[in-house]
Amino acid sequence: MASLKELKGRINSVKSTQKITKAKQMVAAAKLRKAQAAAEDARPYAARLAEVMGSLASKITVSDNSPKLLAGTGSDKVHLLVVANSDKGLCGAFNSNIVKAALAKARDLQAQGKTVLFYLVGRKGRAVIRREHPNQIAHMFDTSDVRNPGYDEAERVADELVAMYEAGKFDVAHLFYSKFRSALLQEPTDQQIIPVPAPKAVAQTADAVTEYEPDEEEILAALLPRYLKTQLFGALLENAASEQGASMTAMDNATRNAGDLIKKLTIVYNRTRQAAITTELVEIIAGAEAL
Amino acid sequence: MPLHFELVTPAKLVRSEDVHMVVVPGTEGEFGVLAGHAPFMSTIADGALKVYKTENGAPEEIRITGGFAEVGDAGLTVLAEHVEG
Numbered sequence: 001m002a003s004l005k006e007l008k009g010r011i012n013s014v015k016s017t018q019k020i021t022k023a024k025q026m027v028a029a030a031k032l033r034k035a036q037a038a039a040e041d042a043r044p045y046a047a048r049l050a051e052v053m054g055s056l057a058s059k060i061t062v063s064d065n066s067p068k069l070l071a072g073t074g075s076d077k078v079h080l081l082v083v084a085n086s087d088k089g090l091c092g093a094f095n096s097n098i099v100k101a102a103l104a105k106a107r108d109l110q111a112q113g114k115t116v117l118f119y120l121v122g123r124k125g126r127a128v129i130r131r132e133h134p135n136q137i138a139h140m141f142d143t144s145d146v147r148n149p150g151y152d153e154a155e156r157v158a159d160e161l162v163a164m165y166e167a168g169k170f171d172v173a174h175l176f177y178s179k180f181r182s183a184l185l186q187e188p189t190d191q192q193i194i195p196v197p198a199p200k201a202v203a204q205t206a207d208a209v210t211e212y213e214p215d216e217e218e219i220l221a222a223l224l225p226r227y228l229k230t231q232l233f234g235a236l237l238e239n240a241a242s243e244q245g246a247s248m249t250a251m252d253n254a255t256r257n258a259g260d261l262i263k264k265l266t267i268v269y270n271r272t273r274q275a276a277i278t279t280e281l282v283e284i285i286a287g288a289e290a291l
Numbered sequence: 292m293p294l295h296f297e298l299v300t301p302a303k304l305v306r307s308e309d310v311h312m313v314v315v316p317g318t319e320g321e322f323g324v325l326a327g328h329a330p331f332m333s334t335i336a337d338g339a340l341k342v343y344k345t346e347n348g349a350p351e352e353i354r355i356t357g358g359f360a361e362v363g364d365a366g367l368t369v370l371a372e373h374v375e376g
Contacts, residue, residue: 041302041303041304042301042302042303044304045300045301045302045304046301048361048368048370052359052361052370151302154301209330210330210331210332210363211329211331211332212331213318213319213332213333213334214318214319214334219333219334219359222334222359223334226357226372229372230301233301
């Protein structure tokens with residue numbers, strides 16, 4: 001049985017842990033609202049761009065002359081897995097879920113005899129992937145010096161990816177991130193980003209003949225990298241919202257657990273105190289009787 | 292009749308308003324868009340959009356990079372990667 005002093009110390013330490021988790025939970029709740037607003041603001045651009053890509057795609061047939069970003073390199077030997085993680089922990093299974101999805105995909109691809117490379121965004125998840133695939137990490141993109149990964153980061157990642165793609169370092173790229181469903185539910189998602197999946201063709205109304213300047217193919221070639229950036233940006237935003245959501249839920253659980261623990265420890269503490277008093281009384285009475 | 296003009300960046304919807312005319316620096320030359328323009332799509336060179344709120348008023352300039360313009364029934368939509376100011 002632990003001494004009274006030890007118990008008191010333990011109760012106090014759990015109490016201060018609870019304070020920390022509670023604070024982190026409230027911070028996450030506030031940041032979640034902000035992240036959701038940012039995701040909302042990004043929607044018009046993505047929607048418009050997808051619309052434009054759709055109407056362009058309905059005019060162009062994919063052939064060998066099409067931009068490589070759309071048509072592919074003609075082989076699918078080397079797969080690049082872009083894994084987007086957060087920089088900070090304290091968010092439950094958020095990062096490990098994404099990493100798990102990526103590793104499962106890697107195993108799957110390797111079983112089919114493909115070569116797998118990793119491109120890591122964010123600090124978490126590096127260690128696990130490095131341990132399992134030590135020589136297959138193409139690049140680690142650092143986002144720890146910015147507070148919220150934004151369009152500039154998406155742009156830099158996309159530029160690097162396109163450069164690597166054009167240098168023939170990989171044939172297919174998949175993006176792993178967490179889709180934000182609600183504060184309680186985040187879904188690890190696997191999405192092919194290169195070659196750009198052909199956008200859904202939109203049926204054109206016959207009476208509106210749109211003019212293009214320069215022609216359709218050139219516009220499409222100019223828009224493809226931008227489309228890629230928008231997709232990465234969207235993924236980063238979803239990830240940010242998911243991270244805060246996961247963090248909020250995890251910290252809520254931690255706070256509740258700490259509360260339970262404090263209750264249990266207090267009961268033990270009181271019992272121990274009573275036991276000590278009873279022993280003392282018994283000793284005094286026994287002493288008095290002996291006289 | 293006013294022209295509906297929207298300027299959108301990846302981060303947010305910057306402008307959504309009715310104006311008289313917008314002059315856009317397309318990659319193959321500047322073009323002005325008035326209300327009722329035929330459907331049209333063009334990439335935009337990095338430069339300044341000139342927004343004329345009224346017919347005779349002084350234009351307001353918005354510098355953009357990485358732009359794309361779309362003219363449709365709903366008006367003019369400019370998608371830009373970066374907007375200054």
